[in-house]
Amino acid sequence: MATIAFIGLGNMGGPMAANLVKAGHKVIGFDLVQASKDAAKADGVAIAGSAADSVKDASVIITMLPAGKHVVSVWSDIIPSVAKGALMIDCSTIDVESARLAHAHATERSLPSVDAPVSGGTGGAKNATLTFMAGGEDFAFAAAKPILEAMGKKIVHCGKGGAGQAAKICNNMILGISMIAVGEAFALAEKLGLSHQALFDVASTSSGQCWSLTTYCPVPGPVPTSPANNGYKPGFAAALMYKDLRLSQEAAKGSGAVTPLGAHAESIYEAFDHAGHGHVDFSGIIDHIRHLARK
DSSP: OOEEEEEOOSTTHHHHHHHHHHTTOEEEEEOSOHHHHHHHHHTTOEEOSSHHHHHTTOSEEEEOOSSHHHHHHHHHHHGGGSOTTOEEEEOSOOOHHHHHHHHHHHHHTTOOEEEOOEESHHHHHHHTOEEEEEESOHHHHHHHHHHHHTTEEEEEEEESTTHHHHHHHHHHHHHHHHHHHHHHHHHHHHHTTOOHHHHHHHHTTSTTOOHHHHTTOSSSSSSTTSGGGGTTOOSSBHHHHHHHHHHHHHHHHHHTOOOHHHHHHHHHHHHHIIIIITTSBGGGHHHHHHHHHHO
16 A cells, blocks of 8 residues: 555545545645544544655645645645655646646656546545546556545546646536536526426436436435535535636637637626626526526
8 A cells, every 4th residue: 555645625625535534545745734534644644744744655645725836836845855766646737738738747756656637526526436548658547546446436547747627627628518408498498488397308318317416416406415405514515616617718829729618607606706706506506597687
């Protein structure tokens, strides 16, 4: 079993670190938030005094941080303390250029590195059912895969460094667009006097079928496990969807791609977030759609 440093013990990182402990690894964690450190400690994670201290005896270093600037800064700070040959894994969702810069920092020290953002939300983090989209050299991915398998059920090698982030951004652009479409359909059905269940029974078994409908239905009833049945308590917060859509548009502009629906989805989630609803589940966007009809 490996000694793993885990930096970033929040809503996603904490449960992921706990699953590594359950798999038999020694995990040394660090976070700036005391409550996150306390929760991780209760789950068997040893807590270091600093990020640099957490990596000193580790053969694997995992980061789960809010944004690209944090990843680049932390990797720059800790890499001088990392043991020769240690594996660097970043599971944050960040912009492609920051991911590539982090890889470059690791390469300067001849450290294998992987960007491996996740899909599956807090439920997937707790239940070790996450999907990992990994970018990095073949040998680095091969080393990372058994570690990632302790935290997820599907591990996909997407290509060279940064490819994992590219896949995550594209996937979540699809998700953000499709959830708005499903929300609009239910809002229209309500105006037309069609029940939620009737629309679900038709669309879920015909051409309107998609994950946003059949797994994460944005209205209460048809899918009992969806956040709509729990007051839109987030599995994946609207603020995070706005962040990912913003990343998709930054990537589109930087690459010369044209994504008009992605751009419009970003503006809709931006308005929802700025109206103070960033803390609710992203499927709660249906309430924003209903609100637009009342204006």
